[in-house]
Amino acid sequence: MPLSDPASPRRPVHTRSIRVESYARDDGLWDLEAELVDTKAYDFPIRGGGHHPAGAPVHHMRLRVTIDDRFNITASEAVYEAAPYGEFCSAIAPEYGRLAGLNLLNQFRRHVRERFGRTAGCTHVTELTNVLPTVAIQTMAGRQAQTQSGHGERPFQLDGCHALRVDGPVVRAHYSPWYVPAEASANES
Secondary structure, eight states: OOOOOOSSOOOOOEEEEEEEEEEEOTTSOEEEEEEEEEEESSOEEOTTSOEEOTTSEEEEEEEEEEEOTTOBEEEEEEEEEEOTTHHHHHTTGGGGGGGTTOBTTSSHHHHHHHHHSGGGSOHHHHHHHTTHHHHHHHHHHHHHHHHHTTTTOOOTTTTSSSTTOTTSHHHHHHOGGGOOOHHHHHHHO
């Protein structure tokens, strides 16, 4: 369903695109490749002379993390294709190798803020890290379902969002062994 029509006429100003692709590697690991591109809908002057043309990337950063089956990051790499301050922006790229060792499901966003907050990182590359946990879950969903089917294990996605809360209608209909009526879950608190 699309958004409702805008309340007033408008014109485009800024576009941010974030794209993430995941890959199953032949060595049993997984690569998540995230990309951020910012463009403006207008030309603007560049400090020191010249102008930046409309539609040309102002920011274009890429981040690859390699993860294992337990969502541990085993390797990480950041690269810059466009940045407003060129080599001054991209100088931080090697620091993102320090994502290795973190686990995407164990307070990952907090650990990223601690390591790359403010001047210790790049706002845009750090923003790319925010989508990695949910992309990793989607990447592993088929594998997790195969591993869990027939083993009686609680599906990992339960209680991960409001639709999959254990006292809700989706869990009652599709994951009935793990359904907990609202009254029962309130009594456990």
